[in-house]
Amino acid sequence: MLLATSLKMALLQISEPGLSTAPHEHRLAIGIDLGTTNSLVATVRNGISVVLNDANGRALLPSVVRYLPDGSVQAGEAAQMAQSEDPTNTIVSVKRFMGRGLNDIGDISSIPYRFVDAQGMVQLRTVTGVKSPVEVSAEILKVLRARAEEALGGGLVGAVITVPAYFDDAQRQATKDAARLAGLNVLRLLNEPTAAAIAYGLDNAAEGIYAVYDLGGGTFDISILKLSKGVFEVLATNGNSALGGDDFDHRIYCWLLEKNNLSALEPSDTRLLLMRARAAKEELTEHDQTRVTAILRSGDAIDNVLMQQDFHEMSQNLVERTLQPVRRALRDAKLTVADIKGVVMVGGATRMPQVQRAVAEFFNQTPLTNLDPDKVVALGAAIQANVLAGNRSAEDWLLLDVIPLSLGIETMGGLVEKIIPRNSTIPTARAQDFTTFKDGQTALSVHVVQGERELVSDCRSLAKFELRGIPPMVAGAARIRITFQVDADGLLSVSARELSKGVEAHITVKPSYGLSDAEISRMLQDSTQHAQGDMQARTLREQQVEANQLLEAVQSALEQDGATLLDEAGRTRIRTGMDGLRAMLQTSDHLAIKRAITQLNEVTMAFAQARMDKSVSRALGGRKLTDLET
Amino acid sequence: MSTHDFQQDFFKLFDLPATYRLDGELLDSRYRALQTQVHPDKFSHLSEAERRVSMQWATRVNEAYQTLTDPVKRARYLLSLHGEDIHEESNTIMPAEFLIEQMEWREAIQEATTACDTVALSKLELRLQHEMHHLQEQFATLIDTEQNYKAAAESARKLKFLERLAEEIASAFDVIDN
Numbered sequence: 114m115l116l117a118t119s120l121k122m123a124l125l126q127i128s129e130p131g132l133s134t135a136p137h138e139h140r141l142a143i144g145i146d147l148g149t150t151n152s153l154v155a156t157v158r159n160g161i162s163v164v165l166n167d168a169n170g171r172a173l174l175p176s177v178v179r180y181l182p183d184g185s186v187q188a189g190e191a192a193q194m195a196q197s198e199d200p201t202n203t204i205v206s207v208k209r210f211m212g213r214g215l216n217d218i219g220d221i222s223s224i225p226y227r228f229v230d231a232q233g234m235v236q237l238r239t240v241t242g243v244k245s246p247v248e249v250s251a252e253i254l255k256v257l258r259a260r261a262e263e264a265l266g267g268g269l270v271g272a273v274i275t276v277p278a279y280f281d282d283a284q285r286q287a288t289k290d291a292a293r294l295a296g297l298n299v300l301r302l303l304n305e306p307t308a309a310a311i312a313y314g315l316d317n318a319a320e321g322i323y324a325v326y327d328l329g330g331g332t333f334d335i336s337i338l339k340l341s342k343g344v345f346e347v348l349a350t351n352g353n354s355a356l357g358g359d360d361f362d363h364r365i366y367c368w369l370l371e372k373n374n375l376s377a378l379e380p381s382d383t384r385l386l387l388m389r390a391r392a393a394k395e396e397l398t399e400h401d402q403t404r405v406t407a408i409l410r411s412g413d414a415i416d417n418v419l420m421q422q423d424f425h426e427m428s429q430n431l432v433e434r435t436l437q438p439v440r441r442a443l444r445d446a447k448l449t450v451a452d453i454k455g456v457v458m459v460g461g462a463t464r465m466p467q468v469q470r471a472v473a474e475f476f477n478q479t480p481l482t483n484l485d486p487d488k489v490v491a492l493g494a495a496i497q498a499n500v501l502a503g504n505r506s507a508e509d510w511l512l513l514d515v516i517p518l519s520l521g522i523e524t525m526g527g528l529v530e531k532i533i534p535r536n537s538t539i540p541t542a543r544a545q546d547f548t549t550f551k552d553g554q555t556a557l558s559v560h561v562v563q564g565e566r567e568l569v570s571d572c573r574s575l576a577k578f579e580l581r582g583i584p585p586m587v588a589g590a591a592r593i594r595i596t597f598q599v600d601a602d603g604l605l606s607v608s609a610r611e612l613s614k615g616v617e618a619h620i621t622v623k624p625s626y627g628l629s630d631a632e633i634s635r636m637l638q639d640s641t642q643h644a645q646g647d648m649q650a651r652t653l654r655e656q657q658v659e660a661n662q663l664l665e666a667v668q669s670a671l672e673q674d675g676a677t678l679l680d681e682a683g684r685t686r687i688r689t690g691m692d693g694l695r696a697m698l699q700t701s702d703h704l705a706i707k708r709a710i711t712q713l714n715e716v717t718m719a720f721a722q723a724r725m726d727k728s729v730s731r732a733l734g735g736r737k738l739t740d741l742e743t
Numbered sequence: 744m745s746t747h748d749f750q751q752d753f754f755k756l757f758d759l760p761a762t763y764r765l766d767g768e769l770l771d772s773r774y775r776a777l778q779t780q781v782h783p784d785k786f787s788h789l790s791e792a793e794r795r796v797s798m799q800w801a802t803r804v805n806e807a808y809q810t811l812t813d814p815v816k817r818a819r820y821l822l823s824l825h826g827e828d829i830h831e832e833s834n835t836i837m838p839a840e841f842l843i844e845q846m847e848w849r850e851a852i853q854e855a856t857t858a859c860d861t862v863a864l865s866k867l868e869l870r871l872q873h874e875m876h877h878l879q880e881q882f883a884t885l886i887d888t889e890q891n892y893k894a895a896a897e898s899a900r901k902l903k904f905l906e907r908l909a910e911e912i913a914s915a916f917d918v919i920d921n
Contacts, residue, residue: 114889140788270788300787302786437921440916440920441917441920444916497784500784501788502787503787505786505838511775511778511779511784512784513778513782513784537805537809538808538809539805540783540801540805541802541805541806542802542806553796561775565917598802600783600798601782601783601798603786634873662788663790663791666788666789666790670790670793710791713790714791714792715792717790717792717797718792718795720789721793721795721796722796723793724793725796725797727792728780729780729800731780732777732779732780733757733773733776733777740829
């Protein structure tokens with residue numbers, strides 16, 4: 114008995130998954146909150162998550178990008194200062210356009226940009242050419258990346274980028290593309306309220322059911338999470354990806370227009386008044402009234418006093434509109450207000466007293482505001498990045514997130530057949546079988562959509578593709594299996610297979626709005642900082658980093674489990690693969706390195722499965738362990 | 744070697760007996776223990792082979808958990824393990840009396856929706872939950888105690904009908920909210 118017990122202990126110790134037995138250096142990883150109004154970068158230093166400031170000690174980088182006639186680009190403060198002077202080339206709140214078509218954006222009368230309606234995502238015409246929101250966002254990310262590299266003094270393993278929980282697949286894919294374009298390795302896309310919950314939960318050792326109310330500059334999210342013993346489990350999420358602090362500014366802006374009998378303003382005046390409106394909104398957080406003054410291009414002066422009470426009234430229905438998703442999230446989680454132990458407030462817009470009051474009234478409790486609503490998301494993202502980079506901290510925790518919107522395909526009559534329901538825990542996969550409706554039909558078109566409505570036209574179209582090569586059969590005889598896979602980033606891939614005659618036509622689609630690898634590399638080459646030579650050097654460097662990480666991971670896996678899970682031949686195969694990769698690393702041929710990486714990954718597949726099998730057995734403890742002992 | 748191969752049934756995956764009545768807390772804790780081992784977050788810095796295996800496992804564990812925690816899915820799954828299909832597509836085999844009840848339910852939901860009467864909807868929801876609970880008890884006895892799979896299938900079929908009503912009530916709340 115004693116012997117068996119000690120053996121069990123030994124087994125537990127050697128098979129901790131992912132924990133390298135050899136001590137390795139701290140891997141540099143960052144968390145980025147890519148916000149509508151401001152963006153931030155944070156990292157974990159000496160076990161504590163900290164926001165990284167710029168050279169002037171400022172944490173917040175205004176999410177503003179300006180394109181100048183000489184081809185240069187400004188991002189941040191400098192661009193923000195220029196927004197009223199150069200409104201058409203200075204892009205603010207670009208996050209609202211990510212993964213969006215022109216008709217999704219709605220009222221563009223107060224937006225000074227020259228829009229180009231492109232397939233999939235809207236584009237913006239600037240003095241240096243047409244830019245996609247992905248490229249604009251990448252400029253913001255590049256600044257944050259440079260800030261982090263300078264502060265940390267080294268190359269980054271990767272970044273966790275946060276997105277609104279209610280972002281659909283198009284918006285997520287666009288965010289990931291922007292990060293790639295900025296030269297960042299994306300460790301994970303993390304939902305903003307979940308990031309906040311990590312930062313709050315770990316800090317306060319919170320247990321129980323919490324709501325995270327996240328009202329940012331342009332997006333609103335509500336997430337309901339269960340926190341217990343180091344597990345962060347999202348039960349339901351809801352929101353509105355086109356509702357935020359900007360809309361409160363807009364109410365004040367409209368009030369100014371009305372008060373002063375203004376219409377059809379010049380773009381620079383629009384920008385000016387929107388800036389004044391935002392300043393007034395911020396004033397009214399602390400004061401009962403505020404004075405708004407401005408001189409328009411025409412020379413006309415504006416001078417109005419806005420009372421807090423009036424502002425609250427004009428924005429009341431915006432506040433109301435955040436409560437609808439809250440009710441839905443609670444219903445989806447099968448909970449009531451009484452079940453909620455605490456409400457965490459996130460996003461600068463939650464500073465507004467009318468928002469805090471409405472939330473307090475709804476939940477029947479004072480919301481938690483003891484953390485900086487601007488920083489908490491970046492701090493949580495950094496904690497997650499640190500874990501994903503392989504710097505395991507002592508406390509072990511697990512994050513279980515969900516997909517915010519249902520995924521489905523178009524069926525007869527323009528109706529949606531839901532395949533993966535909203536609030537399914539990710540990663541998830543679901544397969545559904547379909548058939549042909551005509552005799553001899555050899556092709557089937559598949560239209561993938563996202564949303565809750567019954568009609569395809571009311572949902573977001575994600576991708577269309579055709580499955581060809583179906584063997585001709587009578588109607589209804591073919592069996593076509595369509596599989597949806599959503600990964601841990603909440604990103605979808607779809608594949609279709611014809612099963613009935615064993616013929617396999619297989620296609621994996623990337624949603625149509627996403628950028629192909631070729632487009633990404635074209636954009637990289639277009640940008641002035643990356644000449645052709647730089648590009649190749651960068652690709653080579655990336656392959657070398659990946660190869661070294663892989664070698665380290667396989668080596669540590671072999672040390673842990675090579676003796677018990679592999680036979681001599683298996684070990685030799687893997688060692689040969691490692692030697693092959695090491696040999697290729699001596700060359701500077703990035704394609705050869707890539708091939709050797711793929712080869713090594715293939716020969717370690719069975720070993721990886723066996724290791725997982727062992728971990729799984731261990732997770733259930735007791736009985737299964739005795740199998741291992743014998 | 745371990746018996747935990749990837750394709751085994753969902754109950755075995757969590758090392759639980761294949762019964763309808765199950766220990767929810769034990770299922771929860773086993774689910775968490777499993778995800779702690781297999782979740783992609785634990786493998787993101789490792790080789791692609793390990794990341795791929797992790798994604799497959801985490802997906803499978805989620806599917807299993809979602810199936811076993813949902814009373815209707817669990818019923819259908821358990822029946823499928825015994826070779827019974829609940830034929831949910833065809834309602835012609837349902838007793839007429841049951842179908843009439845269904846129509847009455849629908850009318851009541853419709854009426855409350857048109858009147859934007861959330862109080863009435865909540866009452867309907869509560870009554871429906873009660874009825875579903877009763878059916879689940881019946882199903883559990885049929886399948887766990889009596890092993891009467893044919894009768895259990897009919898009771899599961901009814902459960903599926905009631906689940907659709909629950910979905911209708913949920914979407915009625917959404918409609919009123921707009």
